[in-house]
Amino acid sequence: MTTLSNEILLAPGWSVPAVREGEFKVCAQTVMDTSDPLITFDEKGVCHYVQYFNEVIRPNWFPNEQGQQRLEQIVEQIKRETRGKEYNCIIGLSGGVDSSYLAFLASQYGLRILAVHVDGGWNSELAVKNIQNIVTHCGIDLYTHVVDWEDMRELQLSFFKSGLANQDIPQDHAFFAALYHFAIRHQIRWVLHGGNAATEAILPEAWGYNAMDGRHLRDVHRKHSKHPLKSYPIINFFQHVIYYPYIRKMKQARLLNLVPYDKREAIRILEREVGFRYYGGKHHESRFTRFFQAHILPLRYGYDKRKAHLSSMIVSGLMSREEAIEELKQPLYPSMRDLEMDKTYFIKKLRIDEEQYQRYINQPTKSYTEYENNEALLKRMAAAKKKFKTVLSR
Numbered sequence: 001m002t003t004l005s006n007e008i009l010l011a012p013g014w015s016v017p018a019v020r021e022g023e024f025k026v027c028a029q030t031v032m033d034t035s036d037p038l039i040t041f042d043e044k045g046v047c048h049y050v051q052y053f054n055e056v057i058r059p060n061w062f063p064n065e066q067g068q069q070r071l072e073q074i075v076e077q078i079k080r081e082t083r084g085k086e087y088n089c090i091i092g093l094s095g096g097v098d099s100s101y102l103a104f105l106a107s108q109y110g111l112r113i114l115a116v117h118v119d120g121g122w123n124s125e126l127a128v129k130n131i132q133n134i135v136t137h138c139g140i141d142l143y144t145h146v147v148d149w150e151d152m153r154e155l156q157l158s159f160f161k162s163g164l165a166n167q168d169i170p171q172d173h174a175f176f177a178a179l180y181h182f183a184i185r186h187q188i189r190w191v192l193h194g195g196n197a198a199t200e201a202i203l204p205e206a207w208g209y210n211a212m213d214g215r216h217l218r219d220v221h222r223k224h225s226k227h228p229l230k231s232y233p234i235i236n237f238f239q240h241v242i243y244y245p246y247i248r249k250m251k252q253a254r255l256l257n258l259v260p261y262d263k264r265e266a267i268r269i270l271e272r273e274v275g276f277r278y279y280g281g282k283h284h285e286s287r288f289t290r291f292f293q294a295h296i297l298p299l300r301y302g303y304d305k306r307k308a309h310l311s312s313m314i315v316s317g318l319m320s321r322e323e324a325i326e327e328l329k330q331p332l333y334p335s336m337r338d339l340e341m342d343k344t345y346f347i348k349k350l351r352i353d354e355e356q357y358q359r360y361i362n363q364p365t366k367s368y369t370e371y372e373n374n375e376a377l378l379k380r381m382a383a384a385k386k387k388f389k390t391v392l393s394r
Contacts, residue, residue, distance in 0.1 A: 025041065025045075027039075027041065027045065027046060027047035027049075027050070027311070028044060028045035028046050029046045029047070029050050029314070029315075029321065030047060030049065030050065030202070030307075030310075030311035030314050030315060030321065030324075031307050031310055031311050031314070031321065031324045031325060031328060032047050032049055032202065032204075032307055032308065032311045033307065035302050035303055035304065035307070036204040036206055036207065036303075037206050038204065038205060038206045039204070049201075049202045049311065049315070050315055053197075053201050053202070053315045053316075054315075057197050057201050058197075060197075060257070061197040061257050061316075062257065062258050063198070063257075063258075063259060063260040063261065063316075064260070067257070067258035067259060067260075068258070068259070070258050071109075071255060071258040071259065072109075074253055074255070074258070075109045075110075075111065078111065078190050078253070079110075079111070081189070081190075082112075082188075082189075082190070085112075085187065085188075086112065086114075086186065087112050087113065087114040087141070087186055087188055088111045088112045088113065088188075088190065089106070089111055089112075089113055089114075089188060089190040089191065089192050089253070090113070090114045090115075090116060090179065090182065090183045090186070090188045090190070090191055090192070091103055091106065091113055091114075091115050091116070091191070091192040091194075092115075092116055092117070092118070092175055092176070092179045092194070093115040093116065093117045093131055093134065093135070093142070094117065094127065094131075094175070094286075095117070095123070095124075095126070095127030095128065095129075095130040095131045096127070096130075096194075097263055097266055097267055097270070097276075097278070098194035098195075098196060098199070098256065098263075099194040100130055100131075100134050100270055100274075100276060101194075101256070101261070101266040101269070101270060102192055102193075102194045102255060102256055103115060103134050103135075103138055103140060103192075104134065104137075104138060104269070104270060104273065104274065105255060105256075105259065106192055106255065107138035107139065107140060113138070113140045113141070113192070114140075114141050114143065114182065114186060114188065115131075115135055115140045115141065115142045115143070116142075116143050116144075116145060116178060116179050116182050117131055117142060117143070117144045117145070118144075118145045118147060118171075118174055118175045118178045118179070119144055119145065119146045119147065120147050120152050120170070120171045120174055120175075120286070120288075121147065121149050121152050121153070121349070122171065122286045122287045122288035122289070122349075123286065123287070124286065124287050124290075126277050127286070129277065130276050130277065133274045133275045133276060134270075134274050134276070136274075137273065137274040137275075138274075143182060145178040145182070147174050147178075147231075147232060147233075148230055148231045148232065150227070150230070151229045151230055151231060151232035152170060152171075152174070152232065153349075153350060153351070154221065154225045154227050154229065155170035155217070155220075155221055155225075155229070155232065156170050156171075156288070156350060157224070157225065157350050157352070158220050158221045158223075158224035158225045159220055159224075160350070160360050161224040161360055161363075162220050162223070162224055162366060162371070163363060163364055163365045163366035164209070164220065164365075164366055164367075164368055164371070165206075165207055165208055165209075165297070165301050165303065165365065165368075166207070166208030166209050166211065166368070167288075167292045167296065167297075168208070168211065168288075168289055168292065169208075169209070169211045169216075169217060169220075170217070171286065171288065171289070172211035172212075173211050173212060173214070173217055173233075173234065173235070174232065174233055176211070176212060176235065177233035177234060177235045178233050179191065180235065180239075180244055180250070181233060183250065184248060189248070189249055189250050189251055190250075190251050190253060191250060191251065191252050191253070192252075192253055192255060193252045193253065193254045194254075194256060195254055195256075196254065196256035196257055196261055197257050197312070197316060198256070198257075198261045198262065198263065198312065198313065198316045198318055199261075199263050199309055199312050199313060199316075199318075200309070200312055201312040201315055201316060202308045202309075202311045202312045202315070203308060204303075204308060207297075207301075207303050207305065207308070209368035209373070209375075210373075210375070210378070212235060212240050213237075213373050213374050213375070213378075214234045214235050214236045214237065214240070215236075215237065215372050215373060215374050216368060216371055216372060216373040216374070217234065218234070218372075219371045219372035219373075220371055223371070237374050237377065237378075241378070241381055262318055263313075263318070264318075287342065287345060287346075288346070290342065291342040291343065291345075291346050293305050294332040294333055294339075295332070295333070295339060295342070295343070296361070298332065299361070300361055300365065301365060304328070304332075306327065306328060306332075307328065310324035310327055310328065311324070343357075
């Protein structure tokens with residue numbers, strides 16, 4: 001078994017090569033740095049994400065009494081619009097903290113919830129147990145959609161070969177596609193979303209690309225696989241932009257933005273109330289995501305996603321910059337043994353060998369712009385929508 005670099009991955013305060021050429025620079029207010037090639041700084045050394053949070057996100061974030069009022073109004077609206085139906089709303093349940101706490105919170109308000117879990121073949125045992133505990137405690141109906149493993153394997157391997165930074169797209173796309181599929185089947189219009197400003201306000205565009213771009217996903221698969229997909233759920237542009245929001249009139253509710261959501265406190269509540277067990281890192285409920293974010297992403301691309309999550313907590317007031325710096329000194333993996341086990345599992349699961357793994361790891365990285373995508377079309381649609389709203393508001 002190949003020994004992995006202890007110096008890169010486990011030394012306190014480890015660093016990775018900056019993607020951006022020139023002087024390495026860290027934000028004076030957060031822990032974001034020039035490993036994000038699109039980052040910019042003002043004259044005080046503060047990165048542009050801080051300004052974006054204050055001007056764009058903060059006005060739509062209500063962790064206060066106003067948020068409580070808005071939350072109660074939304075819950076009442078959901079109940080009113082779904083009176084007489086089997087379910088008020090639907091939620092994607094991964095076994096992670098955000099979705100588990102969202103399900104717990106929504107159940108406290110008496111919403112009738114259909115939970116959908118998408119098994120992409122990478123579930124950790126902890127995630128499965130967390131899901132069982134949350135649905136049992138909250139009395140939530142659960143449907144588990146199992147993605148055909150050969151489809152998922154072909155897509156994961158295609159993205160691994162692609163050189164792209166967002167290797168989570170095959171899982172993320174399937175999760176949302178299956179969720180909306182079941183929402184339509186059960187005539188559910190309200191989707192509860194676990195996205196939140198407290199921990200996800202900062203998500204660098206350079207570190208990934210839109211997981212919902214079906215055209216992009218298909219092109220990566222077409223260029224790196226000879227095996228057709230059999231049943232993998234794909235959302236196309238029309239469904240994503242027109243059909244779901246305007247024809248089916250589906251609505252998203254991000255309830256975690258209407259409460260003082262502190263992830264550390266949420267973990268304590270879930271542990272106490274439902275027997276939740278934390279798995280050690282954001283999205284590490286997936287064994288693939290843990291290995292990808294804690295090893296492949298920093299080693300191959302120079303991105304440590306903890307910086308974005310911790311910086312989000314800094315600007316939202318949940319953590320000091322000093323605490324975040326100390327957190328970054330902790331190893332991404334608790335031990336070399338865990339890292340080796342995950343690497344072995346990854347290679348075996350994708351049915352490749354050590355030589356193939358090293359070849360893919362060492363090949364040049366690529367931008368999503370080198371593959372077909374709908375980014376320009378999505379931006380035009382967003383601009384048109386914004387202009388239309390402006391006209392209506394006059």
